[in-house]
Amino acid sequence: xxxxxxxxxxxxxxxxxxxxxxxxxxxxxxxxxxxxxxxxxxxxxxxxxxxxxxxxxxxxxxxxxxxxxxxxxxxxxxxxxxxxxxxxxxxxxxxxxxxxxxxxxxxxxxxxxxxxxxxxxxxxxxxxxxxxxxxxxxxxxxxxxxxxxxxxxxxxxxxxxxxxxxxxxxxxxxxxxxxxxxxxxxxxxxxxxxxxxxxxxxxxxxxxxxxxxxxxxxxxxxxxxxxxxxxxxxxxxxxxxxxxxxxxxxxxxxxxxxxxxxxxxxxxxxxxxxxxxxxxxxxxxxxxxxxxxxxxxxxxxxxxxxxxxxxxxxxxxxxxxxxxxxxxxxxxxxxxxxxxxxxxxxxxxxxxxxxxxxxxxxxxxxxxxxxxxxxxxxxxxxxxxxxxxxxxxxxxxxxxxxxxxxxxxxxxxxxxxxxxxxxxxxxxxxxxxxxxxxxxxxxxxxxxxxxxxxxxxxxxxxxxxxxxxxxxxxxxxxxxxxxxxxxxxxxxxxxxxxxxxxxxxxxxxxxxxxxxxxxxxxxxxxxxxxxxxxxxxxxxxxxxxxxxxxxxx
Numbered sequence: 001x002x003x004x005x006x007x008x009x010x011x012x013x014x015x016x017x018x019x020x021x022x023x024x025x026x027x028x029x030x031x032x033x034x035x036x037x038x039x040x041x042x043x044x045x046x047x048x049x050x051x052x053x054x055x056x057x058x059x060x061x062x063x064x065x066x067x068x069x070x071x072x073x074x075x076x077x078x079x080x081x082x083x084x085x086x087x088x089x090x091x092x093x094x095x096x097x098x099x100x101x102x103x104x105x106x107x108x109x110x111x112x113x114x115x116x117x118x119x120x121x122x123x124x125x126x127x128x129x130x131x132x133x134x135x136x137x138x139x140x141x142x143x144x145x146x147x148x149x150x151x152x153x154x155x156x157x158x159x160x161x162x163x164x165x166x167x168x169x170x171x172x173x174x175x176x177x178x179x180x181x182x183x184x185x186x187x188x189x190x191x192x193x194x195x196x197x198x199x200x201x202x203x204x205x206x207x208x209x210x211x212x213x214x215x216x217x218x219x220x221x222x223x224x225x226x227x228x229x230x231x232x233x234x235x236x237x238x239x240x241x242x243x244x245x246x247x248x249x250x251x252x253x254x255x256x257x258x259x260x261x262x263x264x265x266x267x268x269x270x271x272x273x274x275x276x277x278x279x280x281x282x283x284x285x286x287x288x289x290x291x292x293x294x295x296x297x298x299x300x301x302x303x304x305x306x307x308x309x310x311x312x313x314x315x316x317x318x319x320x321x322x323x324x325x326x327x328x329x330x331x332x333x334x335x336x337x338x339x340x341x342x343x344x345x346x347x348x349x350x351x352x353x354x355x356x357x358x359x360x361x362x363x364x365x366x367x368x369x370x371x372x373x374x375x376x377x378x379x380x381x382x383x384x385x386x387x388x389x390x391x392x393x394x395x396x397x398x399x400x401x402x403x404x405x406x407x408x409x410x411x412x413x414x415x416x417x418x419x420x421x422x423x424x425x426x427x428x429x430x431x432x433x434x435x436x437x438x439x440x441x442x443x444x445x446x447x448x449x450x451x452x453x454x455x456x457x458x459x460x461x462x463x464x465x466x467x468x469x470x471x472x473x474x475x476x477x478x479x480x481x482x483x484x485x486x487x488x489x490x491x492x493x494x495x496x497x498x499x500x501x502x503x504x505x506x507x508x509x510x511x512x513x514x515x516x517x518x519x520x521x522x523x524x525x526x527x528x529x530x531x532x533x534x535x536x537x538x539x540x541x542x543x544x545x546x547x548x549x550x551x552x553x
Contacts (some may be wrong), residue, residue, distance in 0.1 A: 001069050001482040002127075003092075003450050007041050008063040009101075012504070012512035019516070021498040024478035027486045027514070028493050028525060029502030031139075034512035035486050037502060039456055042066060042484075046123030047107070047116045057509045061100045068093040068126055068449070075125045080316070083118065085110050087318060093126070095119070107161045127452040130441045138437055144411035145366075145404065148393065151444055152369040157362045164355035165403040171348045178334065178344065185335055192332040198310055199325045207307055207319045214300040220292045224400065227287050234280045240282065245273050255343035285299045351512040356401065363406040370409075377436075380443060383469045384435040384462070388417040440475050446480065453477070463489065469550065471495030475550070489527035494546035502524055523547065 002020045005011040012034050029035045044050045045064040055062040070076040072092055080086040080093065096108040097119075107119050137143045149158045216223065235242045249269050256266035307318040316324055370393040381389040395407040412421035413428055413436070428436065438458050445453045455474070461472060471492040474483055478497065487493055499517045504510060517525060521542045524535065530538030530546070 002042070002066060002484070003069055004065075004067040005038070005041065005045075006063075006065040007037070008064040008065075009059040010041050010044075010064055011037055011054050011056065012510060013037060013041070014056065014507075014511045014513075016513060018514055020482070020484070022482055022546070024475050024483045024495060025485070025498040026493045026496040027484065027499060027500045027502055028488070028529060030504075030528075033502045033504045035502045037512055038500070039454060039484070039486065042127065042454070043129070044105075045095050045097045046127055047119030047121075048123075050097070050105050051105045052101050054099050055101045056243035059101065061098055063096070063098050065094065065096045068095070068452070070126075074451075075440075076122070079122055080110075083099045083109075085112060085195075093122070095122075124450070126450055127454060128445065128450045129454045129456065130445070130458055138411075138433055138440075141408070141410075142404070144393065144424075145409040147440055147444065148366060148370065148373060148409065151373055151447055152366070153447070154362065154369075155356070155366055157365060161355070161358045161362050161405055162403045164358045165401075166352070168348070168351040171351050174334070175344050175348050189332065189335050192328050192335070195314070195328050196325060196332065198313075199321055199328075202303075202307060202310070202321060203325065205303055205307075207321070210300050210303055212470060214297065214304060217292065217300070218299045219344075220290070220481060224287065224290065227283060230285070231280065231283055234276060234283075242273070242276055245269065245276065312470060314507070340400065358407045359401055363395075366393075366405075366409065370395070377439065377443065380439045380473075382434055382440065386415050386432065386435065386467045388415060390414050390421055392421045394423075431462070434460065435459070435466065438462075438470060439473070442477055446477060450481070452482045452484065455483065455487075457486050457488065464491070467491035468495075468546075471550075488527045488529065490543065490546055493529065494526055494543075495550050499525065519547075 001022055005018050005020065007016040009015075012534050027035050029036060035116070040054070041064045044054060045066045068076075070093060072091070076093065077086065077091075087236075092110075094108075095106060098107075101106045107114050107116060109119065109122065132218050146158075147153050157255055231240055249266070252262070252266040252269050256263040259317075304318075307321060310321055311318040312325065314321075349537060374391040377391045378389050381391075390413070392412040394410040394412050396410070397407050411424045413424045413432075414421045415428075415432060424433075424436070441455070441458060460544075467489040468491040468525055471489070472495055474485060474492065475495040475497075485492070493499060499522045501521070502512060502514050504512050523540060526543035526546055527535045527539040530542055
C-alpha cells in the first residue's frame with residue numbers, strides 16, 4: 001500500500017507531505033483546485049511520461065517521493081529480489097523521481113538509480129489506474145473478451161494461444177519463402193558453404209585481442225621507453241614521487257587531529273600513496289613480462305590481413321565476421337532443411353495443430369465461465385438504477401482462427417424486462433455505459449494483484465441513490481485493497497475512511513495544498529459538495545446523514 005508521498009515544487013505544490021491511510025481514501029475540492037495533483041505526482045513517480053510543465057513556475061526541478069509497503073512473497077518482493085533492490089527487512093519500497101525544467105528526469109528505487117522501463121514495470125505491480133473515460137473501452141470490440149479473460153484468470157491461456165499462433169504463422173512463412181527460393185537453392189548452398197569455408201580458420205581467433213596485441217608489439221620500443229620513464233619518476237629518481245609523497249604524508253599525519261578537514265586531507269593523501277604504489281608495482285610486473293617476438297608479430301599481421309581481406313570481400317567490419325558466420329550457418333541449415341520438404345511441412349502442421357488445441361481449450365474455458373460471469377455482472381449493475389439489467393456473452397466463430405482464438409466475443413445487454421439482449425454499443429445510453437464500466441472496473445479490481453487502486457472521477461454521470469451504492473461498492477472493495485478516488489459525489493465521499501481536501505491558495509505564484517479532514521471539517525465539505533456555495537443547517541444535516549449511512553451499512 002501507499003503509505004507516504006512527498007511533493008516538492010511539483011506543479012502547484014510547493015512542499016507537500018501526506019500520510020495515506022489503508023482503506024478507502026477520497027480526494028475532493030472545488031473546480032480548479034487541482035484535484036489531479038496527487039494522481040499526476042503518483043503517475044510520474046511510477047514511470048509515466050513527465051515534462052517541464054510539472055515543475056513549479058520559477059523552479060529548476062520538481063521532486064516526488066512515494067513510499068509503499070508490501071507483503072512477503074508478493075510479486076513486488078519477487079521483482080525487488082530479481083533486481084537486487086530489496087532493503088533489509090523493512091518491507092518498504094521508496095521511489096524517487098526528479099523532473100528538471102529542461103524536461104529531463106531521473107529516478108531511484110530504494111536509493112539506487114533506475115530506468116523508466118523498470119519503474120513502469122514495478123509501477124504496474126503496485127498501482128492500477130482507472131479513469132473517467134474508461135466507459136469508452138466498452139465500445140472497443142476486443143474489450144469484453146479481454147475483460148472476461150482477466151476476471152476469470154484466463155490471461156495466461158490467452159497469451160499461450162497468441163504465442164502458438166505466431167509460431168505457426170512464422171513457420172508457415174518460412175516454409176513458403178523456402179519453396180519460393182527452391183530454384184536458387186543449390187546456388188545459395190554453394191555460396192554459403194564457400195563463405196563458411198573462408199571464415200572457418202578465423203573462428204578461434206578474437207579480432208579485438210590480436211589487434212591490441214599487434215598494436216603493442218608494433219610500438220614495443222616507444223612503449224618500453226615510456227614505461228621506464230614512468231617508473232623512474234615514481235620511485236627510482238633521487239626525488240621520486242613516492243618519496244616526496246611520503247614526506248608530505250608525514251606532515252599531514254602530524255596535523256590531522258587538529259581539524260576534520262585536515263583529517264580528510266590526510267586520508268586522501270594516504271589513498272593517493274596507495275594508488276601510486278599499486279601503479280608502480282603493476283607497471284614493474286608489466287615491464288618484466290614484455291618481450292619483442294618478431295615471429296609472433298608476423299603471425300598476427302597475417303591473421304589481421306586475413307580478417308581485413310574477408311571483411312572487404314563481404315563488405316562488413318572485421319570484428320563482425322564471426323557473428324556473420326553464425327547467420328550464414330543458420331541460413332545454410334534452413335536451406336538444407338528444404339532438402340526434405342515433407343519434414344518442413346510436417347513441422348508447420350504440428351505447430352498449426354498445437355495452436356488449434358490451445359485455442360480450443362481456451363474457447364472451452366471461456367464458454368464454461370461466461371454465463372456465470374454475465375450473471376455476476378448483471379447482479380452488480382442492477383442496484384445502480386438498472387433493476388432489469390441483463391448481460392450475456394455471445395460467441396461467434398471466426399471464419400479463420402487467429403491469435404485471439406476461435407471465436408469473437410460480444411457483450412450483449414438489455415435494461416428492459418422481456419427485451420432480448422443486444423450488442424452493448426448499440427443499445428446502452430451514455431449514462432448506462434458509465435455505470436456498467438464502473439461495475440466492470442470494480443469487479444476486475446477485486447482480482448488485481450496491485451494493492452493500490454486509483455479511480456479518477458469514474459462516478460461522473462451518476463448521482464443520488466446510485467452514487468451512494470457506488471460509494472458502498474468502493475468501500476467494500478477497500479476491505480481488501482487500498483483505494484484512492486477523486487470524486488465530485490458527496491454520497492461517494494461519505495463512505496470513505498480518509499477524506500483529503502485539495503485547496504488552492506492565491507499565493508504568488510498560486511499553489512495548491514492537500515489536507516486530511518477531521519470529522520467536523522468532513523461534514524462541512526460534504527455539505528459543500530451536496531449543497532453548493534451556500535452551506536446552511538439543511539445541507540449540514542444532510543451531510544451528517546450521509547456519514548451516518550456509512551456506519552449503519
